[in-house]
Amino acid sequence: MNFTMNEFFQKHPNIRYLYFGGKGGVGKTVVAGATALWFSKQGKKTLLASTNPVHSLSNLLEQNVFGKPVSVKGSPNLHASEIDTSETIERSKKDIKNKIAWFLKFADIPTKAEDFVESATMNPAFEESAMFENMINIIFEDEYEVYVFDTAPTANARRLLGMSKVYALWVNKMHKSREEARQIRLSLSFRKKKPEDEQDALLDYLTTFRDRIDKMRGLLTDEEKTAFFFVTLLESLPIAVIKRFIGWFKDFGIPIGGVIVNEAIDKSEVNENTAEFIRNRVAMQEKYREEVIQSFDNFCGEAPLFEKEVKGLAMVERVTNAIFAQD
Template sequence: MRVLLFTGKGGVGKTTLAAATAACLARRGRKTLVVSTDPAHSLGDAMGRSLTADPSEMDSDLFGAQIDARALVDSSWDALRGQLRTALAGLGLDALDAEELTVLPGVDELLSLQEVRRLADEGPWENVVVDCGPTAETLRLLALPEAVAGYLARLSAWRAHTAVARSVDRFAAQVESLRTMLTDADTTTVRLVLTPERVVAAETRRTLTSLALRGISVDGVVVNRMVPSAGLWRGAAASWLRTRRAQQEQVIADLRESGLGPTAMRTVEHRAEEPVGLPALLEIADELYGQTSPLVGEPGPAPLVETSEVAGGVGLRLVLPLAKDSSVQLARVDDDLAVTVDGFRRLVALPESLRRYTLTGAESDARGLLLHLEKPS
């Protein structure tokens, strides 16, 4: 089973490219589900078909679904939340406090991701292609399993109620299963979509760093809507095309030279007509993949944390793609290291052997951050 997540800044064409990839896999005889967690519900528009939460066959070996996050909340979380609220109120909390403690921000996105996992496990497909929401929503979505696991670990009052405890334990197991799926590079990878514009490229660089912080593998970058080459044409229109194309190619070169993006970036030219329906999507897939497999991308990332001996202590390497102007903050939180890069934060568990060491310095290089830890005296 392979799960391929497509995301990018809103409006860059990620839905179209996710649909094109799924159509290509199905045409090659691989039973494929393309499913959208994007609240915009544009996957059906790209496919030229109406989609529901239940997978439906759109072509030979190709199935599609649109996840309804609101319905998932109504059917799954509300019942568990009611149990928690009753248990907390029974332990002496007033109704308002119990209500506040059972609010879980982002639960609709979390349940959407859990539904993707369920569909992947229970369906007959070999591949699942996911049309995620825009980048900011996707980063929040992919961070939720870790955040929710911490929330559940700290919520101890429900242990007095066996029925509630079983429900929460079951939910916690599902969350942990999601974390495992997302960080298994052999199963799940992310493919980033961007248009060749500096603002979009800057967001893509930040996304690469954030995903690396969470141990999630990015296997490729697709640059969409490249303007056609003007060739030997003359005139004002040809001059405009050459200028615009040169600007786009410079954006790609800058992204590659920054060391943040995969060395091999796929490109797709801008089309005069909006690509809707399977024939148009397969045409894009031919340009995008040629005779190569849509599932083949860059190798997975190195381990996030590496250690090495240095003079006077230990070097702790955080393998991260960092831009030259990245803002980095480090802090100790008990036995964890809080790493914040450009506003994205993650707690990295220190190896047990290093928990008594003191952080004395840090430096950045082409491979990320190298932290200096001093042995206890």
């Protein structure tokens, strides 16, 4: 390993936003839960939030945490929440409908907003975007010291960062041309109106939106506050997936915390009497651990394959103890 999780967080004392990404089923939820538990034990008020539409935190914690943040039983400082997608989507649909209606009115286009809403919200990326919006809301509410997000919104983070640059250019241009138009309107007007009397709702909206995106981009790329971790098994596909993710993230300047290996078979349990099937898997894992070491310079934790699934706080704590070195 290149460093430990403890060392990483010692070096980043102001860290607040943690994300866990990786291929399906590799243990993102489990490792996110274990990390959130560690922070709560450090005395930090921590929120473990799932942005994955297929939720699994309630199952992990054996407690219903759907819809709103709930205090986790048996663990002071730890709160958990599965974000309710359906509610977010309904809200976003309404929001979009209002905006379209308002825009059509503004642009003097005699069409009903409904015609557009359906096509806008049938987009497969809509649910993902609604989730992302919700995550931003939780962050801006600023109620917790540390936020651990189960499932990194990989595609969205990428899109947001790309979009924010284009968007800033666009809004600034809009600003300029609307300002010019307003000046002309004022100079042609006989009424004596002070410039600041003129409300410009569209421009206000665009400016607010730009500032929100800018703020989020600022947080997402702030390596003091944010880190993306990637979970992998010692297998070919999950390693390939995170290689790709890490490449993208580097290109976009999103800070990468490290790579965590999950479900490694404990070699000390294996001898010549062990079933061939298991010995083969151990040999395979050895090979892929070499690949992890060669490919990543931030391999920072490893959890063993346990004798049973990770369910309930006691099991989560075993994962915490595995990926965080003991004091």
